[in-house]
Amino acid sequence: MSIDHRPIAVFDSGLGGLTVVRALRERLPSESLIYFGDTARVPYGSKSAEAVTRFTREIFHFLLRFEPKSIVVACNTASAVAVPELADEFDVPVVGTVEPGAAAAAEAADGGLVAILATEATIASNQYRNAINRCNPRIPVVQKACPLFVPLVEEGREDRDPVVRLAVAEYLEAVRRLRPAVAVLGCTHYPILRGAIAEYLGEGVVLIDTADATSAAVADLLDRAGALSPDGARGRLFCYVSDNTQRFQSLSTRFLGRTITDVVRICPEEFAILQPPEPAHARLRVSV
Numbered sequence: 001m002s003i004d005h006r007p008i009a010v011f012d013s014g015l016g017g018l019t020v021v022r023a024l025r026e027r028l029p030s031e032s033l034i035y036f037g038d039t040a041r042v043p044y045g046s047k048s049a050e051a052v053t054r055f056t057r058e059i060f061h062f063l064l065r066f067e068p069k070s071i072v073v074a075c076n077t078a079s080a081v082a083v084p085e086l087a088d089e090f091d092v093p094v095v096g097t098v099e100p101g102a103a104a105a106a107e108a109a110d111g112g113l114v115a116i117l118a119t120e121a122t123i124a125s126n127q128y129r130n131a132i133n134r135c136n137p138r139i140p141v142v143q144k145a146c147p148l149f150v151p152l153v154e155e156g157r158e159d160r161d162p163v164v165r166l167a168v169a170e171y172l173e174a175v176r177r178l179r180p181a182v183a184v185l186g187c188t189h190y191p192i193l194r195g196a197i198a199e200y201l202g203e204g205v206v207l208i209d210t211a212d213a214t215s216a217a218v219a220d221l222l223d224r225a226g227a228l229s230p231d232g233a234r235g236r237l238f239c240y241v242s243d244n245t246q247r248f249q250s251l252s253t254r255f256l257g258r259t260i261t262d263v264v265r266i267c268p269e270e271f272a273i274l275q276p277p278e279p280a281h282a283r284l285r286v287s288v
């Protein structure tokens, strides 16, 4: 069996993608991860597809400097609007959240209704709906944008917070009446509100955590390619953000379950003038 020591690059519009990092670290503890959070330009969910695709392309170029074995687009919005256009443009396997999340939802639905909960841009792209229909064209799909969930999570609000409960009820009342079999948490931040969403939708609704489904798809891809790191290796996490390292550090605990102590700031304007690191990730600072 071959072994591949290169890191996996993970990208998100901000810090929500740490839910995917968490899932990857649980599933693939031997893998080193390079994380880039575009905290200067978050949120992507209310931006145009054109802007999100441009940002994603820039970040792919930055991440390629680390010679990753794969780029994981943890951001559901970028996965929905940019990955279909960019995946073939780069010579590296790209894993987004949409295909794994849709496949998990189609499997769990067993023909029942699937509710997609995501940002406005993700919903407008129809990518989740299309991907579920490719798995099984007979599965009915309803879509609902829940834009307030992201700022509520970033503000540190918890499942039991009355404002969270109000927002959940406001967005999901019509969805609940349709009695979905499955609800897809199609945004990096939504797993943090899982308790409130599950309670409101009621028992019997299967919640699909796209972070978990994505990490399973990455593990499968690397396994099939013979590109896993050796068992027992200590995977490291190197974090970069485009703004506000302190905020990233203080909120990271919520998403990752542990605090990140060392984060490097790099502005998108600097991407073009940066010299490529050499050799690959070896000179970077360890963050966790």
Ligand code: DGL
Pocket (backbone or CB within 6 Å): 012, 013, 014, 016, 017, 042, 043, 044, 045, 046, 074, 075, 076, 077, 078, 119, 122, 150, 186, 187, 188, 189
């Ligand atoms: N990361 C985004 C997503 O998963 C949510 C935050 C944003 O709007 O940028 O869709």
